[in-house]
Amino acid sequence: xxxxxxxxxxxxxxxxxxxxxxxxxxxxxxxxxxxxxxxxxxxxxxxxxxxxxxxxxxxxxxxxxxxxxxxxxxxxxxxxxxxxxxxxxxxxxxxxxxxxxxxxxxxxxxxxxxxxxxxxxxxxxxxxxxxxxxxxxxxxxxxxxxxxxxxxxxxxxxxxxxxxxxxxxxxxxxxxxxxxxxxxxxxxxxxxxxxxxxxxxxxxxxxxxxxxxxxxxxxxxxxxxxxxxxxxxxxxxxxxxxxxxxxxxxxxxxxxxxxxxxxxxxxxxxxxxxxxxxxxxxxxxxxxxxxxxxxxxxxxxxxxxxxxxxxxxxxxxxxxxxxxxxxxxxxxxxxxxxxxxxxxxxxxxxxxxxxxxxxxxxxxxxxxxxxxxxxxxxxxxxxxxxxxxxxxxxxxxxxxxxxxxxxxxxxxxxxxxxxxxxxxxxxx
Numbered sequence: 359x360x361x362x363x364x365x366x367x368x369x370x371x372x373x374x375x376x377x378x379x380x381x382x383x384x385x386x387x388x389x390x391x392x393x394x395x396x397x398x399x400x401x402x403x404x405x406x407x408x409x410x411x412x413x414x415x416x417x418x419x420x421x422x423x424x425x426x427x428x429x430x431x432x433x434x435x436x437x438x439x440x441x442x443x444x445x446x447x448x449x450x451x452x453x454x455x456x457x458x459x460x461x462x463x464x465x466x467x468x469x470x471x472x473x474x475x476x477x478x479x480x481x482x483x484x485x486x487x488x489x490x491x492x493x494x495x496x497x498x499x500x501x502x503x504x505x506x507x508x509x510x511x512x513x514x515x516x517x518x519x520x521x522x523x524x525x526x527x528x529x530x531x532x533x534x535x536x537x538x539x540x541x542x543x544x545x546x547x548x549x550x551x552x553x554x555x556x557x558x559x560x561x562x563x564x565x566x567x568x569x570x571x572x573x574x575x576x577x578x579x580x581x582x583x584x585x586x587x588x589x590x591x592x593x594x595x596x597x598x599x600x601x602x603x604x605x606x607x608x609x610x611x612x613x614x615x616x617x618x619x620x621x622x623x624x625x626x627x628x629x630x631x632x633x634x635x636x637x638x639x640x641x642x643x644x645x646x647x648x649x650x651x652x653x654x655x656x657x658x659x660x661x662x663x664x665x666x667x668x669x670x671x672x673x674x675x676x677x678x679x680x681x682x683x684x685x686x687x688x689x690x691x692x693x694x695x696x697x698x699x700x701x702x703x704x705x706x707x708x709x710x711x712x713x714x715x716x717x718x719x720x721x722x723x724x725x726x727x728x729x730x731x732x733x734x735x736x737x738x739x740x741x742x743x744x745x746x747x748x749x750x751x752x753x754x755x756x757x758x759x760x761x762x763x764x765x766x767x768x769x770x771x772x773x774x775x776x777x778x779x780x781x782x783x784x785x786x
Contacts, residue, residue: 415617427730453538500709674767
């Protein structure tokens with residue numbers, strides 16, 4: 359199978375993945391730069407407690423609910439390219455307005471609106487990715503696209519820290535919002551929704567992709583018998599609810615770590631924002647290595663469950679060790695880098711699972727439901743950490759994330775065998 363894939367022209371890797379990656383990077387930058395604003399003086403200027411700061415970071419995910427399912431369905435049935443072309447200007451303007459907020463209430467409203475604007479982005483991008491990459495390539499393709507989070511964090515840390523140290527947190531929001539508008543140009547010029555619509559693709563490559571995807575859908579329909587199912591019909595599906603619960607616990611840990619990392623580093627090192635921005639880059643550089651390693655292992659072996667569980671448990675262990683040996687600054691920092699290595703690795707394999715359980719007709723909407731409800735963990739994680747820091751202490755906040763990650767690993771172990779590919783069954 360792998361040798362056959364290598365003989366096929368692979369221009370899709372160079373033409374489709376870069377613009378998908380770029381638009382995701384910019385969206386994530388506008389999403390998480392609030393964490394640098396919080397540690398860079400916004401909390402004091404707007405009179406925010408630690409609990410309110412966590413709420414402001416997490417309220418984004420309530421807005422994030424609204425366009426998840428519609429976005430995935432539009433990408434599956436119509437045009438994800440047009441959908442994202444409409445929402446980019448909206449989220450850019452909201453980001454710019456965040457730099458003009460004069461109260462916590464205004465900031466909360468703007469963070470909610472930013473969540474609405476960015477809500478359909480991930481299910482749209484993943485659905486577009488599944489239109490271009492068959493199952494045996496999908497883990498690696500998803501990994502490249504989902505590298506937007508660590509790449510954006512690597513970029514956002516030093517840039518946001520530099521802008522705040524020279525100008526201020528308001529200018530950071532405004533400058534980075536303007537950058538979002540510029541991204542609309544490569545998106546419109548480079549992206550195609552499907553191989554059948556791309557003028558640049560060779561007939562050989564197009565026939566390979568379309569043929570593989572048709573074979574895959576036929577196998578799924580025969581195995582799961584859900585060809586004509588709607589999202590409503592899937593609601594009693596136990597596997598979908600397991601994926602939602604798994605994603606909720608995982609995203610709680612992921613965003614709890616992402617949103618509070620600058621504050622963790624500032625507390626750990628007592629450094630200025632410029633140094634905090636630089637130190638925050640190393641965990642995300644390690645993150646890219648972890649994503650590539652685990653997605654490659656999962657694609658080669660066909661094992662999805664195992665390569666979701668291992669990163670989840672590794673992430674939990676590193677977070678735990680980062681606070682239990684806090685007496686040594688550099689050992690704690692090394693374990694934060696280790697947490698970065700594992701933080702996104704589970705996600706790249708996780709998103710290769712839904713196409714194994716749902717047919718093409720409902721996979722886009724199913725992704726939206728899983729991402730929408732699961733991403734409420736993106737509110738819960740930052741908020742619970744801020745709340746527990748305010749009530750108890752910093753360590754208790756981190757312990758809560760460790761517990762949620764362990765729960766997500768246990769849920770993963772209960773997923774059906776059909777999430778594994780045929781490769782793993784042969785190996786077994």
